[in-house]
Amino acid sequence: MHKSLFTAATVAATLLAAPLASAADLTLYSGRGESMVEPLISQFEQNTGISVAVRYGDTAQLAVLLQEEGRRSPADLYWGQDAGAMGALSKAGLLAELPNDIYENLPGIYTSETGNWVAASGRARVVAYSPERAGEDELPDSAFDLVDERYEGRVGWAPTNGSFQSFITAMRVEHCDERTLAWLEGMKSNGAVTFRNNTTQVQGIADGEIDFALVNSYYLPRFLDSDADFPVEQAFFADGDIGNLVNVAGIAVLESSDNREAAVEFVRFLLSSAAQQYFTGNVYEYPVTRDVIQNPVLEDFDRLLEVSPQIDLDDLEDLEGTLNLLRDAGLL
Amino acid sequence: MKPMRHPATPHHAPGLPRLLPRGVPLHILLPSLIAAVAMLVPLFYLGLRAFEADSATLVDLVFRPRNLQLLINTLALAAGVVALTTLMAFPLAWLVTRTDIRFKKSLTVLGVIPLAVPGYVMAYALIGLGGNYGVLAQLTGFQLPRIQGYWGATLALSLYTFPYLFLNLRAALAGLDGNLEESARSLGYSQREIFRRVTLPHLMPALMAGWLVIALYVLGDFGAVALMRYEAFSYAIYTQYSGAFDRVYAAWLALMLLALALSFVMLDSLVVKRKLARIGTGVARPMTPMPLGRARFLAWPYLMALFTASIGLPVMILAYWLLLAPPDLSFFARVPGTLLRSAGAALPAALLAAAFALPLAFLTVRYPSPFATLIERSAYIGYAIPPLALALAMVFFSLRTAPFLYQTLAMLIITWAMASLALALGPIRSALLQTRPSMEEAAHSLGHGPISTFVNVIFPRLHRGILAGVVLVFVLCMKELPITFLLAPTGYTTLAVTVFTRTSEGMLAEAAPFAAAIVVFSSLSVGLLLTKEGK
Numbered sequence: 001m002h003k004s005l006f007t008a009a010t011v012a013a014t015l016l017a018a019p020l021a022s023a024a025d026l027t028l029y030s031g032r033g034e035s036m037v038e039p040l041i042s043q044f045e046q047n048t049g050i051s052v053a054v055r056y057g058d059t060a061q062l063a064v065l066l067q068e069e070g071r072r073s074p075a076d077l078y079w080g081q082d083a084g085a086m087g088a089l090s091k092a093g094l095l096a097e098l099p100n101d102i103y104e105n106l107p108g109i110y111t112s113e114t115g116n117w118v119a120a121s122g123r124a125r126v127v128a129y130s131p132e133r134a135g136e137d138e139l140p141d142s143a144f145d146l147v148d149e150r151y152e153g154r155v156g157w158a159p160t161n162g163s164f165q166s167f168i169t170a171m172r173v174e175h176c177d178e179r180t181l182a183w184l185e186g187m188k189s190n191g192a193v194t195f196r197n198n199t200t201q202v203q204g205i206a207d208g209e210i211d212f213a214l215v216n217s218y219y220l221p222r223f224l225d226s227d228a229d230f231p232v233e234q235a236f237f238a239d240g241d242i243g244n245l246v247n248v249a250g251i252a253v254l255e256s257s258d259n260r261e262a263a264v265e266f267v268r269f270l271l272s273s274a275a276q277q278y279f280t281g282n283v284y285e286y287p288v289t290r291d292v293i294q295n296p297v298l299e300d301f302d303r304l305l306e307v308s309p310q311i312d313l314d315d316l317e318d319l320e321g322t323l324n325l326l327r328d329a330g331l332l
Numbered sequence: 333m334k335p336m337r338h339p340a341t342p343h344h345a346p347g348l349p350r351l352l353p354r355g356v357p358l359h360i361l362l363p364s365l366i367a368a369v370a371m372l373v374p375l376f377y378l379g380l381r382a383f384e385a386d387s388a389t390l391v392d393l394v395f396r397p398r399n400l401q402l403l404i405n406t407l408a409l410a411a412g413v414v415a416l417t418t419l420m421a422f423p424l425a426w427l428v429t430r431t432d433i434r435f436k437k438s439l440t441v442l443g444v445i446p447l448a449v450p451g452y453v454m455a456y457a458l459i460g461l462g463g464n465y466g467v468l469a470q471l472t473g474f475q476l477p478r479i480q481g482y483w484g485a486t487l488a489l490s491l492y493t494f495p496y497l498f499l500n501l502r503a504a505l506a507g508l509d510g511n512l513e514e515s516a517r518s519l520g521y522s523q524r525e526i527f528r529r530v531t532l533p534h535l536m537p538a539l540m541a542g543w544l545v546i547a548l549y550v551l552g553d554f555g556a557v558a559l560m561r562y563e564a565f566s567y568a569i570y571t572q573y574s575g576a577f578d579r580v581y582a583a584w585l586a587l588m589l590l591a592l593a594l595s596f597v598m599l600d601s602l603v604v605k606r607k608l609a610r611i612g613t614g615v616a617r618p619m620t621p622m623p624l625g626r627a628r629f630l631a632w633p634y635l636m637a638l639f640t641a642s643i644g645l646p647v648m649i650l651a652y653w654l655l656l657a658p659p660d661l662s663f664f665a666r667v668p669g670t671l672l673r674s675a676g677a678a679l680p681a682a683l684l685a686a687a688f689a690l691p692l693a694f695l696t697v698r699y700p701s702p703f704a705t706l707i708e709r710s711a712y713i714g715y716a717i718p719p720l721a722l723a724l725a726m727v728f729f730s731l732r733t734a735p736f737l738y739q740t741l742a743m744l745i746i747t748w749a750m751a752s753l754a755l756a757l758g759p760i761r762s763a764l765l766q767t768r769p770s771m772e773e774a775a776h777s778l779g780h781g782p783i784s785t786f787v788n789v790i791f792p793r794l795h796r797g798i799l800a801g802v803v804l805v806f807v808l809c810m811k812e813l814p815i816t817f818l819l820a821p822t823g824y825t826t827l828a829v830t831v832f833t834r835t836s837e838g839m840l841a842e843a844a845p846f847a848a849a850i851v852v853f854s855s856l857s858v859g860l861l862l863t864k865e866g867k
Contacts (some may be wrong), residue, residue: 027822034825042804056825057817061720064573065818068724072731074739076821086796093607196459320578323571332788 024053026262029066031059031085032249036283044269046154048260059085066254076257077266079120079249081314082166090116090314095252096260100135101307102267109308110288111244115222117160119248119313120270121279122286124217124304125167127243128202128234133211139235143171143214143243147186156193156201156213159184159331163198163216163247169322170245173315177325184329205232214243218284221297236299236307246308247316356699359782363691365708370750375590377725378717381583395580398568399568399588405482406592409557410547412486417494417546418539420638425501427631432621439635440502441859446642447495447804448854450811450828455559456835457487457649477490484560491642493549498544499800503762504538510620525817541758544600548716548754551593565589569718579724586721597709650848653840664845666713667827671849674826677741678809681748682756682802688749689756689801690794697764705814708757715754722751723818744819748809755808756801763797803861807854 030037034056041052055062059081065088066073078095080086089095092267097118103111103118110119140146146155158164171180172280193210195201201213202220215234235245251270253263269275272300276287290301299307334684385393424443428436458479459509479487508531516526550564557567565585572582624631689711696708714722725748771793775785790800813828820826825833827846834843 024823034830035834053822055820055822056816058832060573061814061817064579064720064724065727067579068727072735072738224570275810320571 007045009212016066024051026050026076026266027074027257028052028079028266029062029075030056031062031078031080031232032136034164037079040270040275040278043274044266047269048262048265050265052266054278059122063089066094069256070094071256073254073256075254075262076259077251077253079251081249082162083248083250083316084169084319086112086117086248086252087314087317089252090114091317093290094255096255097255098253099264099269102264102271105141106271106288107305108310109305109313110248111310112250112314114314117250117252118267118271119288121249121276121283122246122288122304124236124286124299124308125163125243125245125247126215126236127141128205128213128215128220128232130205130208130211130231130266131233132231133208140212140243141238142235142241144183146212146214147183147190149190151190151212153191153193154211155187155190156195156204157204158195158197159326164214164245165319165322165326166316167214167242167245168325169316169318170309170311170321171242172318172325174242174309177321180214181325181329183323184331188329188331202213202232206230217286217298221284221295224297230240239307240309241307242309242311244307244309245311246304248288248313249285249298250313356695357782357840360691360694360699363688364695364704367688367692367753368707368710370746372454372708373729374717374722374725375713376588377728378583378590378721380728381579382587385580389580393584399585402563402565402568402585403588403592405562406551406566406589409482409485409489409562409564411552412482413489413493414543414547416486416490417497417542420490420494420642421497421501421542423631423634424638425498425505427624427635428614428845429502429505430622431631433624433628433631437862441642441855442639443498443502444495444862445851445855445857446492447807448810448851448858449492449642449646449841450486450813450831450850451492451553451555452559452832452835453646453649453851454492454555455484457645458484458488459559461645462653468770473566480560481562485557485562485564486557488560489550491551493546494642496545496549496804497539500542500758501535501536504535507766508534535778540600541762544596544685545758547596548593548712551589551596552718553714554718554720565592566718569721573720577705578815582721586718590713593712594709597712597716601705613616645793646851650844650851653844656841658841663842667845667849670825670827670830670846671853673824674810674828674850675853677744677748677824677826678806681745681752681809682805683744684749685753685756686760686798686801687800689760690754690798692753693761693764697761698769703744703775710756711753715752717751719751719812719814720818723815726750726815727818739819739821741821741824744821744824746815747815747819748812749805751812751815752805752808753805759797759800759804760794761797763800767793787833799861803857806857810850811856 007076028041034054037054038058041054045051057065059144063080063085065077065235066078069075078086078089081087081172085094090112094269095114097115098118100115103115106118111123112118127143129139138150140148140151145151168180168184171183193204195204195213197216198213198219201210201215204210206223217234220230220232220234223232251267253260253267257263271289273289273291276289277292279285280287280292280298284295284298286298286304287301294300383390421443424439427433428439428443433439461479512530512534513526516530521529535788552566554566554570557564558570561567568584569582569589572578572585600676692708692711695704726743727738730743767790771789772785775789780788811828815831816826816829820829827850830846831843834840834846
């Protein structure tokens with residue numbers, strides 16, 4: 001009986017493995033979650049007849065995997081959640097050059113200078129605030145203003161959160177390590193309240209614990225979705241301030257791809273108005289192209305370009321330096 | 333898991349221990365060697381990556397003061413978890429084996445279920461409990477300080493690893509010969525002296541075995557340590573891979589971690605050298621259960637607290653996620669298929685691990701030699717190495733030698749088996765130690781071949797140990813993440829991967845049914861283990 005159990009298990013395992021051997025036309029390594037990616041994939045397959053197999057994982061771990069695989073990688077495409085990972089792969093020479101008509105019409109904040117990858121959607125940083133407790137004149141012009149006495153104990157932040165850390169990396173690139181460290185220490189001594197992530201900060205404003213918070217732009221709309229009277233609003237800092245950093249989710253074709261034509265077609269699909277409409281309409285991220293219907297809860301496309309600081313996204317790869325800085329400031 | 337040792341008659345003549353074994357049958361030697369060689373793959377890979385750096389960087393990396401800090405932190409974490417799990421597991425094991433407490437069977441099952449809880453779920457549960465907007469504050473208005481850092485990591489790890497120690501201790505306590513303590517009592521020893529001089533020494537092998545498995549688990553765990561943000565080796569390795577995309581320093585850290593793990597393994601084999609006594613040659617007589625009396629007013633609150641924390645908390649957080657934003661009902665329809673994929677890989681991995689653990693156990697128990705010890709101890713490499721590093725090593729290895737295997741189910745199963753071989757080895761070795769070789773010898777002399785001997789003589793006597801090994805591996809694989817991410821066939825999403833990708837997009841409610849499936853299904857297999865155990 002036990003022997004038959006062993007045999008049965010082995011046979012079952014083999015049967016399970018067999019159908020998976022049939023390869024799809026394209027293999028995508030996705031750092032973005034299944035719930036968001038899946039509808040887009042089926043749309044693409046329907047439109048083009050090109051089949052896509054997706055490996056879901058952590059953005060960073062998939063980037064390390066791609067480095068390990070090198071030119072032997074079975075992947076054709078990589079879709080990462082932040083610019084840092086894209087920059088690291090580009091630097092390692094693993095990304096294929098994209099045809100320049102893909103990105104030449106996109107705004108500078110959405111392209112890489114290497115032309116190796118392109119943003120699929122934008123995720124802006126904003127200051128969220130309580131319209132009841134924060135006066136109009138109290139809205140800060142710069143993230144650097146928040147160390148001011150009048151904000152003492154009223155600001156929330158999430159030093160352990162990935163997008164906050166990308167923002168710190170950008171601040172280091174733009175304003176050097178010393179000034180960034182001074183800001184971190186200033187915030188800390190000004191009683192900045194530490195939260196776990198963006199969602200809890202927005203909730204914290206609603207519950208009256210803090211009046212301001214440094215968050216990504218797409219969380220508040222998710223709250224407003226279920227409760228239109230949710231007592232929080234958000235705004236940008238002054239134009240060009242580092243606090244308005246626009247980070248991206250990026251898409252790239254891999255150098256190892258044996259089906260580049262189809263892979264490039266997938267990139268074009270993500271930049272098509274249908275996909276862009278989905279990003280802004282369903283997940284409240286910023287579109288990278290103009291030809292979509294504006295999501296009323298997000299800022300206008302042109303306004304976004306005015307407010308965002310000019311940062312080369314390829315420079316956001318030094319997360320280790322940022323972690324060290326956060327450690328020096330006693331925040332990690 | 334019983335640690336009592338029966339003397340095994342070695343097949344070679346007594347005398348100086350020999351390095352190379354003589355007279356070890358090929359069907360034992362060959363699989364053992366294959367296992368040991370497989371364990372060299374990650375070592376080779378890490379060595380290769382580690383020496384990629386130029387010598388100046390190398391010196392800088394290896395002698396950074398930060399490494400010392402990481403070492404101290406890691407040791408503190410391992411010590412903390414070992415101490416806390418002992419406080420959790422020892423009283424529980426004592427209560428269900430030595431006292432007249434009621435519902436022993438259920439308590440035992442409850443004591444093993446926490447193994448099924450994925451580390452990241454436990455960590456989320458603890459983190460979500462405290463803080464301004466923690467579950468507790470929202471439900472009751474009572475605010476707990478945020479649980480994080482050293483204490484958070486210690487608590488989270490302890491809450492889902494203590495069953496390893498509990499299982500070991502329970503078997504040891506149940507197998508203890510009642511005559512021993514009674515003889516000691518008749519010689520005038522006090523209760524305390526009996527415990528210290530008779531009971532405790534007999535429990536040492538079980539304690540050490542449990543501590544070793546737990547300490548090594550602590551060394552390699554990414555999930556809980558990373559979520560609690562405690563700077564141990566594993567967290568540093570995690571931030572290296574994920575933050576700095578740096579495989580060189582990560583390899584050095586992993587090698588240092590392995591050195592630490594091997595020193596634990598060596599320490600264990602030094603302590604568990606002593607022979608243990610039985611009185612007479614008859615069957616060990618079980619102890620008469622001690623009446624609890626008033627002590628039960630202490631026992632029950634303790635049990636309540638233990639199970640509330642280890643099972644109640646994660647169940648509560650899953651329910652909370654689910655109720656926060658109930659997902660579409662159609663969503664639940666995807667759970668069975670995903671479950672099948674998880675189990676379809678975890679079960680073969682568990683069987684494979686057990687299949688290799690058997691010859692390894694035979695090699696060390698029946699043919700002891702320094703060589704056998706070396707081979708057997710090498711099995712711990714796969715268990716102690718950070719899973720991400722092991723997965724990367726297998727990526728490297730299979731792409732260069734067997735690209736047709738890369739990202740196939742077979743590759744995932746092999747790597748899972750490598751990561752958990754040590755876990756299967758424990759109970760199988762303990763079971764083998766309790767059987768005498770005379771039966772096997774008799775079967776041989778009656779003309780039975782190795783297969784016939786195994787099926788008719790060995791398996792019936794080892795089946796509990798084998799089953800325990802299979803279940804331990806199965807439960808571990810069901811919740812495994814980093815190896816699955818890298819090595820599973822593309823599109824082969826398991827329960828654990830689904831839980832991760834949903835939580836990372838903030839869709840906690842959608843993650844909950846899949847996480848619940850892990851816990852429930854693994855608990856069922858644990859229940860199966862305990863009912864099969866019989867009386």
